[in-house]
Amino acid sequence: MMNWIKQQLRIFPVWMGLVILGLFVVSELVVLNRPGSLAERAFQRMDTMVYDWRFHLLTPQRPKGPPIVIVDIDEASLKSEGRWPWPRARIGDLVSALHAQGVALIGFDVVFSEPEINPATRLLESGRLTPGAASELKSLEDTLDGDKAFAAVMKDRTVVGYFLHNEGIHSGVLPAPFFPVDGKEGDRLTVVRMKDYTGMLPLFASSASGAGFISTLPDADGIMRRSPLVLRYENGLYSSLALEMARQYTKSPFIRMQTISTGGQLRIESLSVGKSVVYTDESGLALIPYKGKGFSYPYVSAAKVLHASAPMPELKGAIVLVGTSALGLTDLRTTPLETGYPGVEVHANLLDAILQSTAGANYSFYRPDWEPGMTFTLLLTVGLVFVLILPRLEPGYMLVVSAGWLAVLTLVNLAFWKSAHYDLPLSILVMSTLVIAIFNISYGFMRANTQKREMKTLFGQYVPPAHVEQILMDSQMVNMEGESRHMTVLFSDIRSFTTISEGLKANRLKQMLNDFFTPITRVIFDNNGTIDKYVGDMVMAFWNAPLFDENHAEHAVDAAMAMQRMADELIPQFAARNLPEIHIGIGVNTGFMNVGDMGSEYRRTYTVIGDSVNLGSRLEGLTKFYGVKVLVGEGTYDLTPMYLYRLVDKIVVKGKREPVCVYEPVCRLEDASESRINRVKAYNTALDHYYSREWDEAEQVLRELHKGDPDRVLYKMYLERIPQLRNAVLPEDWMGVFEHHSK
Known part of the structure; x- marks a missing residue:
């Protein structure tokens, strides 16, 4: 589960x-x-x-294209010519002045939907004039008609604006649509529909060279990101001011519309005038390719044009958009770049992009199919x-x-x-x-x-706190799945523990073990060891896992020697509490072992297994046999040359066939006295004679050593073996290996 x-x-x-x-x-x-x-x-x-x-x-960058100039009805123009709206005749003077400067095309970001009051007509309708005066004023009525004066000059390259909207108002007239649509086919078009309009005076509709809507459709947040190039009213499609001006400037007879039929709908893909191609969304809206913040195009004050007495080079051959930046006229928009953006520049940017966009070089932004x-x-x-x-x-x-x-x-x-x-x-x-x-x-x-x-739960009680912190910092350092690793294992056991436990009550035995294991565990932790388990009076520890330790064998032997010193220090402390003396035997072995998180789905533990582990356990059991406190195997001996060792024996443990040499660590070489070194050398020399079957020489050295240290079991053991071997018939391949038949 x-x-x-x-x-x-x-x-x-x-x-x-x-x-x-x-x-x-x-x-x-x-x-x-x-x-x-x-x-x-x-x-x-x-x-x-x-x-x-x-x-x-x-910010989009476009190459220099046809010059587009904004003729601005700015604050200076209002101050010079009076408040807006100006008399139509004065607007006609502006158009004439622009034509005189040689402009290529004029577009009005202004709607002229209401007739201007003719002063002569008003006086005539008042009925207060004498017949003679009325007759004379009647002859001046056409001369004083501002609408006619304006209409007379807009026939030449002038495009005017109108509104398509949904405000419930119809005024003026609309130009003819550039693309009529029937009801059935038109219903498939996805173009935005408008229900109402604010058009031009009929006089202007028939006089202007062209007309385009100046309606805009801000996004839901009020920001102008896109603007319609085509809108639908009833059964016709109408072009924007920018699109119509592009058509007039390129002298194109018509506007082409590329559509695609999907899902029963006709979706617009692009609009073309001459060689210019502009991409739109399915509804005919184009993203406005702002080339910068407001006033990115050249601006000329309308008052300056009206009163110009010399040619203005910036107007020669330019496309002119007449608009306003005056704050009081409220033609300001919010764009992605800034608020208070002149609305006329929206049309200027669209017109600029249309004229520069072709099938091979597109300067309008769009989402491809x-x-x-x-x-x-x-x-x-x-x-x-x-x-x-x-x-x-x-x-x-x-x-x-x-x-x-x-x-x-x-x-x-x-x-x-x-x-x-x-x-x-x-x-x-x-x-x-x-x-x-x-x-x-x-x-x-x-x-x-x-x-x-x-991991903290798993290792917190078994490894040093510093190791736990390292493991928590980098869990990849620990392989929980199990692996084979070269490690050192230590087994420690209390001598005569059965006798000790029989002489103590359970609670005093428990307290004694706790008081013993605590400093012993601290010694193991201080030497970078990992506690594997406590089993009764036995402690098992290992090195080089979970964290790597290059000196694992040395640290294990250091721990074994320190544990023996700690056990000696505990003897007087236990005696003061009427507790028995504790002596321990320790076995240490180094080799390849399997380490990892092992167990069942009910209980698991991080432990080591393998032949090298078993040998370490056997060595601990043999310490009492040889009368030594610590026994180490060959693998540990080979990796710890900093220690002075006695060769204890060549043995075969129960269940194994291969002989191994086992050693007793005496002390670190730097701590060894000259007399101790000499005694160990003498002992090792005696064993060299022993393994060479030089019994007399071996016996002589061992007797001398036994006199100086009569309690050492090793000397007695070899002195007892030599007579037996001297009288025995030994095989030619005898190597002095002693086979143990018990654990």
Whole structure:
């Protein structure tokens, strides 16, 4: 059951990642198939924020094209010519002055929907004039008609504006649509429809060389990011001021519209005038390619044009847009770049981009036809990769991978924006990546914290506190799955523990063991050891796991010697409490062992197993046989040349066939006195004679050593063996190996 739960926990991030990805995939399908849905509005709102950020970061740059100049009805013009609206005749004077400067085309970001009152007509209608005066004034009525004066000059290269809207008002007249649509076919078009209009005076409609709507459609937040190039009213499509001026400037007879039929709808792809091609969305709206903040185009005050007495080079051959930047006239807009942006420059930017955009060089921003498929494919494929890859990484690597992918997404998006003028969506890809990454990183940290708690629980009582901190800092340092590693193991056992336990009550025995194990454990910890287990009076420890320790054999022998000193120090303390003396035997062995988290689903422990471990246990049991406090195996001996050793014996332990040499560590070489070194050398010389069957020489040295240290068991043991071996018939391959038949 526990294994099943652990398995489910391991795959939990994958299932949750698939659920998260599925939600985003469904959201994207809703966005694609249900315009205006909550999901579509939410992601569109986020994409508009990205759109604004890109404008600030990489403002569009266009090569120098046809000169576009703003003739500005500014504060200076109002001061010079009086408040707005000006008399139509004066506006006609402005048009005449512009024509005199040699402009190529004039466009009015102004609507002339109401007739101007003719003073002569008003006086005539008052009935207060004498017949003679009325007759004379009647002859001047046409001369004083400002509308006729203005209409007379707008026939030459002048485009005027009008409004299409949904305000419930009809006034003036509209020009003929550039593209009539019948009811059935028109219903398939996705162009934005308007129900009402504020048009021009019929006189202006018949006199102007062209007309275009100046209606704008800000986004839901009031920011001008896109503007319609075509709008529908009843059964006709109408062109914007910028599109109509582009048509007039290029002398194109008509506007071409490229559509695509999908899902029973006719969606606009692009609009063309002459060689210019501008891409729009399916509704005929174009993203406004602002070339900078307000006043990015040359501005000339209308008053300066009216009173010019010399040619103005900036107007020669220019396309002129007549608009206003005066605060009181409220033709100011909020754009991605700034608030208070002159509305006339919206038309200037669109006109500029249309004239410079061709099939080979596009300067308008748009979303290509392949964008939905690409976005969906990226969302699905990259999402699946993240769902499968992130749970396998550590939280730090998750963060790096996720941040790297977000950086790639952003840089590629900016590159397409800069080079190809593609307005590619970013929000759903970024959000899906962030949500999947945040979930996996959060889960990873939770999992890491759980692992740290488990490791702290697992190792807290068995390894030094410094080791626990290292393990918690980097859990990769520990392989819980199990591995073969070159290690050193130590076994310690209390001599005659059965007799001791029989003479003590249970609570005093428990207290004695606690008081004994506490300083012994501290010694092991101080020498970088790991406590494996306590079994009755036995302590098992090992080195070089869970953390690597290059000097594991040395640290183990240091611990064994320190444990013996600690046991000696405890004797008087225990005696003062009427507790028996405690003497311990220690076995140490080095070799390859299997280490890891082992056990059952009910209980597990971090431990070591293997032949080298078993030999260490056998060595501890043999310490009493040889009368030594510490025995070490060959592997430990080979790695600790800093110690002075006695060769104890060549043995074969029970259950094994291969002989091993076992040694008694005497002390560190730097701590050894000359007399001790000489005694050990003499003893080792005696064993050399012994293994060479030089019995007399061996016996002579051993007797001398026995006189100086009559209690040492080793001397007695070999003095007893020599007579037996001297009289025995030994095989030719005799190597002095002693076989133990008990554990």
